[in-house]
Amino acid sequence: MNLTIRQLQAFREVMRTGSVSEAAKILGRTQPAVSSMIAGLENELGVEMFKRQRGRLVKKPEAEYFLTEVDAILNHLSTTVRTMKEIGKLKKGRLRIACMPAASQFMIPRLIAKFLEDKPNINVSLMMRTSAVIEEWLTSQQFDVGLAETPPLNHALHTKIFNLKCLCALRSDDPLSSKKVITAKDLSNLPLATLNEGHPNKLATEDAFRKEKSILNQRFEVRNFQPALKLVEEKLCYCICDPMSASGYLDNQGGFTKLLFKPFEPYVGLSVSILQPAHRPPSLLAEMFVDKLTEELNKLIEQYG
Amino acid sequence: MNLTIRQLQAFREVMRTGSVSEAAKILGRTQPAVSSMIAGLENELGVEMFKRQRGRLVKKPEAEYFLTEVDAILNHLSTTVRTMKEIGKLKKGRLRIACMPAASQFMIPRLIAKFLEDKPNINVSLMMRTSAVIEEWLTSQQFDVGLAETPPLNHALHTKIFNLKCLCALRSDDPLSSKKVITAKDLSNLPLATLNEGHPNKLATEDAFRKEKSILNQRFEVRNFQPALKLVEEKLCYCICDPMSASGYLDNQGGFTKLLFKPFEPYVGLSVSILQPAHRPPSLLAEMFVDKLTEELNKLIEQYG
DNA sequence: ATGACTCCATAGATTTTTTTTATGGATAGT
DNA sequence: ACTATCCATAAAAAAAATCTATGGAGTCAT
Numbered sequence: 001m002n003l004t005i006r007q008l009q010a011f012r013e014v015m016r017t018g019s020v021s022e023a024a025k026i027l028g029r030t031q032p033a034v035s036s037m038i039a040g041l042e043n044e045l046g047v048e049m050f051k052r053q054r055g056r057l058v059k060k061p062e063a064e065y066f067l068t069e070v071d072a073i074l075n076h077l078s079t080t081v082r083t084m085k086e087i088g089k090l091k092k093g094r095l096r097i098a099c100m101p102a103a104s105q106f107m108i109p110r111l112i113a114k115f116l117e118d119k120p121n122i123n124v125s126l127m128m129r130t131s132a133v134i135e136e137w138l139t140s141q142q143f144d145v146g147l148a149e150t151p152p153l154n155h156a157l158h159t160k161i162f163n164l165k166c167l168c169a170l171r172s173d174d175p176l177s178s179k180k181v182i183t184a185k186d187l188s189n190l191p192l193a194t195l196n197e198g199h200p201n202k203l204a205t206e207d208a209f210r211k212e213k214s215i216l217n218q219r220f221e222v223r224n225f226q227p228a229l230k231l232v233e234e235k236l237c238y239c240i241c242d243p244m245s246a247s248g249y250l251d252n253q254g255g256f257t258k259l260l261f262k263p264f265e266p267y268v269g270l271s272v273s274i275l276q277p278a279h280r281p282p283s284l285l286a287e288m289f290v291d292k293l294t295e296e297l298n299k300l301i302e303q304y305g
Numbered sequence: 306m307n308l309t310i311r312q313l314q315a316f317r318e319v320m321r322t323g324s325v326s327e328a329a330k331i332l333g334r335t336q337p338a339v340s341s342m343i344a345g346l347e348n349e350l351g352v353e354m355f356k357r358q359r360g361r362l363v364k365k366p367e368a369e370y371f372l373t374e375v376d377a378i379l380n381h382l383s384t385t386v387r388t389m390k391e392i393g394k395l396k397k398g399r400l401r402i403a404c405m406p407a408a409s410q411f412m413i414p415r416l417i418a419k420f421l422e423d424k425p426n427i428n429v430s431l432m433m434r435t436s437a438v439i440e441e442w443l444t445s446q447q448f449d450v451g452l453a454e455t456p457p458l459n460h461a462l463h464t465k466i467f468n469l470k471c472l473c474a475l476r477s478d479d480p481l482s483s484k485k486v487i488t489a490k491d492l493s494n495l496p497l498a499t500l501n502e503g504h505p506n507k508l509a510t511e512d513a514f515r516k517e518k519s520i521l522n523q524r525f526e527v528r529n530f531q532p533a534l535k536l537v538e539e540k541l542c543y544c545i546c547d548p549m550s551a552s553g554y555l556d557n558q559g560g561f562t563k564l565l566f567k568p569f570e571p572y573v574g575l576s577v578s579i580l581q582p583a584h585r586p587p588s589l590l591a592e593m594f595v596d597k598l599t600e601e602l603n604k605l606i607e608q609y610g
Numbered sequence: 611a612t613g614a615c616t617c618c619a620t621a622g623a624t625t626t627t628t629t630t631t632a633t634g635g636a637t638a639g640t
Numbered sequence: 641a642c643t644a645t646c647c648a649t650a651a652a653a654a655a656a657a658t659c660t661a662t663g664g665a666g667t668c669a670t
Contacts (some may be wrong), residue, residue, distance in 0.1 A: 013661085019618095033657070035619060043392055060587070061585075061586075061587075080374040087367055089351065220525075282366075284352070291401040335629065336646085337631085337647090337650095338628070340649090341629085
């Protein structure tokens with residue numbers, strides 16, 4: 001097949017205007033250029049589209065039929081091109097994000113909101129799941145981007161690791177609030193809210209207390225830090241929480257806040273990762289979002305050390 | 306929009322094979338040619354379709370989406386082109402024929418059959434109507450070709466006129482069958498089957514008898530000559546019929562025939578025309594059919610005329 | 611009828627685009 | 641380390657599209 005899109009466009013314009021000269025003007029070419037495009041078209045298809053009578057072109061039935069097809073084809077092409085250009089400018093697209101609970105409360109929604117500010121036609125789906133499920137979903141390429149606790153090495157996943165330092169949450173009127181840094185010793189035997197048994201954060205906290213030979217008095221066991229912080233607000237306990245939850249809490253309280261977050265020692269870490277399917281390059285959209293997310297996490301690390 | 310079909314084809318092939326080099330082989334181009342087509346495509350759309358990693362191209366999600374559209378477009382285009390080429394070779398198309406009774410019995414169907422011998426996919430519709438209706442249908446461009454008694458001059462119609470000479474039908478065992486030419490005098494007062502009052506053929510026949518001062522003894526009045534010839538077969542009458550009906554009758558009897566058709570004098574004419582919509586060039590198919598029909602009518606004139 | 615216009619097709623010159631040849635860097639397999 | 645394969649790039653060559661110029665043919669108004 002040896003047709004060109006320009007020939008089809010020229011044909012359509014000639015059909016519309018009924019004249020080679022007129023079509024040429026509209027297409028921004030000279031009349032002979034259009035004339036020869038039409039001739040080439042007729043030649044290629046082996047069909048005479050116009051009768052040349054009295055110096056004019058008169059459409060033949062064959063041309064009418066061809067026009068309907070050409071018109072559909074050109075329209076389809078041009079909407080496709082438009083869509084692609086919008087994708088290129090991040091104006092259109094789809095982004096599937098899977099996210100661990102700690103970040104899904106405030107951080108990710110806020111980030112998405114900001115990311116979508118100038119992108120009204122992007123379709124985003126956000127799912128909150130445990131890190132293990134997120135890992136699985138990313139591996140099977142059902143999602144574009146995941147944020148989860150760093151999973152064991154998995155060659156089907158591209159992981160970008162961030163080591164976050166957990167903080168101690170306490171009321172601003174707490175006696176300890178004057179200290180710059182809270183230590184395990186400070187909290188020895190004081191009531192604590194922790195995550196469930198076996199969670200990396202819980203384990204790391206236990207380690208920290210053991211290292212300092214302090215007593216971990218676990219008063220509450222919670223699934224994520226959202227409710228834990230409420231308990232701290234009520235003066236019922238302390239908690240060693242990750243900085244994403246902390247920053248989410250602070251942002252959400254809008255300046256007026258009952259809680260303080262202080263550095264905690266010894267180090268209680270939380271290793272989270274941005275996950276992407278390996279062996280499948282990300283869409284431009286995913287790439288941009290990952291950039292934003294990376295930026296955000298680095299800001300968090302910088303801020304809380 | 307500045308894409309070319311070749312770019313789309315190249316893109317599709319690269320997606321299919323996963324390789325520029327492979328696609329180049331299949332497309333019959335060199336690898337750099339394909340490489341630059343893809344580059345041009347990406348550039349034009351502002352979207353990176355492939356990630357160049359480890360010396361290979363890896364498809365991005367954007368490319369998958371684009372492929373589905375491109376594939377649909379190219380398929381639509383290629384079937385359209387194929388159809389047009391078939392139209393060009395008269396393998397496909399539509400032909401609407403309207404035809405007067407005299408010709409619709411045998412002549413036109415036979416002609417259509419022959420015309421369609423090598424055209425299995427042509428769609429033909431044949432309607433038999435009175436000449437007045439045919440004229441109207443052709444004027445309103447509902448039909449491509451008409452065959453009717455010559456209508457009054459009509460600028461919306463292109464007419465090709467044929468003057469046919471009517472013949473006298475008689476049994477082969479009739480006493481008159483030895484004569485080379487039958488005259489009105491021969492038939493004076495003998496029973497005749499004629500068309501209905503007011504029909505041009507009837508008028509012309511009356512004229513002929515009047516001119517020869519013979520008596521027209523109308524025994525039967527019929528709508529067309531088909532039944533009239535049956536009556537002649539039964540020895541009930543004679544009739545002055547048009548050569549289309551005559552030739553149709555003869556063809557249909559397959560050599561073994563009870564009737565003879567002799568020249569009749571004085572001249573009783575029937576003026577028929579091939580009608581086509583003016584101001585609208587005919588399809589190639591219509592043109593070809595009109596040629597065949599013209600040929601057939603000229604043969605008739607030559608044979609009887 | 612004639613002259614002024616407009617239409618489309620053609621030819622040759624020219625510009626633009628595409629394709630090729632040649633080459634180099636990167637990667638994977640042996 | 642050697643070889644083969646992949647893709648990108650640059651310059652040269654080839655091909656295609658477009659332009660200018662022109663001519664024939666028809667229309668319209670005078």
